[in-house]
Amino acid sequence: MVLEGLGRSLRDVLKKIANSSNVDSKLVKEVTRDIQRALLQADVNVKLVLEITKEVERRALTEKPAAGMSSKEHVIKIIYDELVKILGEGKTIPLTDQVIMMVGLYGQGKTTTAGKLGRYFHKKGLRVGLIAADVHRPAAYDQLKQIGDKLGIAVYGDPNEKNAAKIVRDGMKHFSGMNVIIIDTSGRHALESDLIDELKEVADIAKPTEKILVLDAATGQQAGPQAKAFHDVVGVTSVILTKLDGTAKGGGALSAVSQTKAPIVFIGTGEHLEDLEPFDPARFVSRLLGMGDIRALIERAKETITEEQALETTKKIMSGRFTLKEMYEQIQMLTNMGPLKKLISMLPGMPGLSDKVDLEESQHRLWKFKVIMDSMTEEEMENPRIIKSSRILRIARGSGADPKDVRELLQQYNNSRKAVKGFLGNRKLRKQLLKQLQSGGLEVQE
Numbered sequence: 108m109v110l111e112g113l114g115r116s117l118r119d120v121l122k123k124i125a126n127s128s129n130v131d132s133k134l135v136k137e138v139t140r141d142i143q144r145a146l147l148q149a150d151v152n153v154k155l156v157l158e159i160t161k162e163v164e165r166r167a168l169t170e171k172p173a174a175g176m177s178s179k180e181h182v183i184k185i186i187y188d189e190l191v192k193i194l195g196e197g198k199t200i201p202l203t204d205q206v207i208m209m210v211g212l213y214g215q216g217k218t219t220t221a222g223k224l225g226r227y228f229h230k231k232g233l234r235v236g237l238i239a240a241d242v243h244r245p246a247a248y249d250q251l252k253q254i255g256d257k258l259g260i261a262v263y264g265d266p267n268e269k270n271a272a273k274i275v276r277d278g279m280k281h282f283s284g285m286n287v288i289i290i291d292t293s294g295r296h297a298l299e300s301d302l303i304d305e306l307k308e309v310a311d312i313a314k315p316t317e318k319i320l321v322l323d324a325a326t327g328q329q330a331g332p333q334a335k336a337f338h339d340v341v342g343v344t345s346v347i348l349t350k351l352d353g354t355a356k357g358g359g360a361l362s363a364v365s366q367t368k369a370p371i372v373f374i375g376t377g378e379h380l381e382d383l384e385p386f387d388p389a390r391f392v393s394r395l396l397g398m399g400d401i402r403a404l405i406e407r408a409k410e411t412i413t414e415e416q417a418l419e420t421t422k423k424i425m426s427g428r429f430t431l432k433e434m435y436e437q438i439q440m441l442t443n444m445g446p447l448k449k450l451i452s453m454l455p456g457m458p459g460l461s462d463k464v465d466l467e468e469s470q471h472r473l474w475k476f477k478v479i480m481d482s483m484t485e486e487e488m489e490n491p492r493i494i495k496s497s498r499i500l501r502i503a504r505g506s507g508a509d510p511k512d513v514r515e516l517l518q519q520y521n522n523s524r525k526a527v528k529g530f531l532g533n534r535k536l537r538k539q540l541l542k543q544l545q546s547g548g549l550e551v552q553e
Contacts (some may be wrong), residue, residue: 110149116148130182140160146358194362197370197388219380220321220373224347234284238279264278275309276312438477
C-alpha cells in the first residue's frame with residue numbers, strides 16, 4: 108500500500124481515540140503528538156506539521172460535535188478534514204480530445220508514466236498516440252515503443268532524429284485522427300538552458316492542453332521547488348508523482364507539491380503499467396485512515412470484469428449452482444483486479460489485515476488453485492464429488508502440485524459451497540440480490 112508506514116501510524120491514532128473512555132484535553136494532546144510523529148516520519152515539512160496538529164487540537168477542544176455525532180467521531184472527522192486540507196484540491200483530467208506534454212528531469216519515471224497514462228485513456232475507450240520526443244537519452248524511443256506494443260497503443264518517433272521539435276511536428280500530423288496525443292519529452296539531471304529552450308519549442312508546436320510534470324516521490328520536500336521551477340518555464344498544469352509505493356518521503360512530496368498549488372492528478376503506485384491511480388485527496392486520506400475507497404474498487408473491477416460476466420456468474424450461483432467452474436471464475440475475476448494488498452486497502456477497516464495475514468501467500472495460493480483446476484477434466488470441474496485418491500494423484504502430477512495442495516483446494520471449495528448454501532438460505536439477503544440481478548436484466552427464479 109502507498110505510504111504504508113504513515114497509514115499504520117494514523118490508524119493507530121484512530122484506534123487510540125476509539126478505545127478511549129472519553130475525549131478530554133489529555134487525549135487530544137496525546138493524539139496530536141502521535142500525528143506529529145507520524146507526519147514527520149513521512150517527511151512532511153515541520154512547519155506544516157505544526158500547523159495541522161495545532162488546528163486539530165484547537166478544533167477538537169473548541170468545536171462541538173454535529174447533531175447525531177459522538178465526540179470520538181467528531182475528533183476523527185477533524186483529523187480527516189485537516190489531512191485532506193494539506194494535500195490541496197484534486198483535479199480530474201477530462202476524457203476529451205487533448206494533447207498532453209510530459210516534462211521532468213531524468214530518472215523520474217517519465218517514459219513509463221507516459222505509457223501508463225496512455226493505458227488509462229486507452230482503457231476509457233479513447234484512441235491514443237504516443238510521441239517519443241526524448242532525443243537525448245539512449246534507447247528512450249525503444250522503451251516507449253516496447254510499452255506501446257504491450258498496450259496496443261501506436262508510437263511515433265525516429266531514433267536517428269536528434270531534433271525534438273521536428274519529431275513532435277511530424278508526430279502531431281501522424282496522429283491527427285487520435286483523441287489523445289501524449290508527448291514524452293527529454294529530461295536532464297537539472298533544469299538547464301538547452302532543456303528549457305527545447306521544452307518551449309515543443310510546447311509552441313504542440314500547443315498542449317495539459318503540461319504534466321512527472322516527479323519521483325523519493326525527492327520528498329524538494330518536489331515543491333522542482334514543481335515551481337518547471338512551472339516558471341513551461342506553465343505546468345498538473346503533476347504526477349511516481350514511485351509513491353516504495354518511499355518514506357512520499358508524504359513530503361505530496362504535501363510539498365500541494366503547497367505550490369500545482370494539482371496532483373495521478374500517483375504511480377508500482378512498477379506495472381496498470382499501477383497509476385487518479386489522485387483524489389479525500390479518497391487518498393480515507394484509505395490511509397483505513398476507511399477504504401469503495402469507488403476505486405468499483406473502478407478497478409470495471410476495468411477487468413464486464414458487467415455481463417459478473418451478472419452471469421452471480422446468476423449461476425443464485426440458481427444454486429456452485430461447482431469448481433464457478434469458483435475458478437471468481438478467482439479469475441479477483442486475480443485480474445490486481446494484487447490482494449491493493450484491493451484490501453480499498454475496503455473499509457481492512458488495511459490492517461496485511462499485518463495479520465500474509466497476503467502474498469494468499470495470492471500465491473489462489474494462483475496455485477487455478478493451476479490445479481487447469482489440470483482437471485470437464486467432468487471433475489462440473490462434479491467435484493467424484494475426485495477421489497486416484498484422481499487427486501493424477502491432478503497433482505499434471506499440475507506439478509503436491510496431493511495435499513489438491514486436497515486443500517477441495518476443502519476450500521467445500522467451505523465456499525457451504526457459505527453459498529447458507530447465503531441462499533437467508534431469504535432477506537437473497538431477495539435483495541435478486542432485485543439487483545433483475546434490474547440488470549437477468550431473469551432469475553426466486
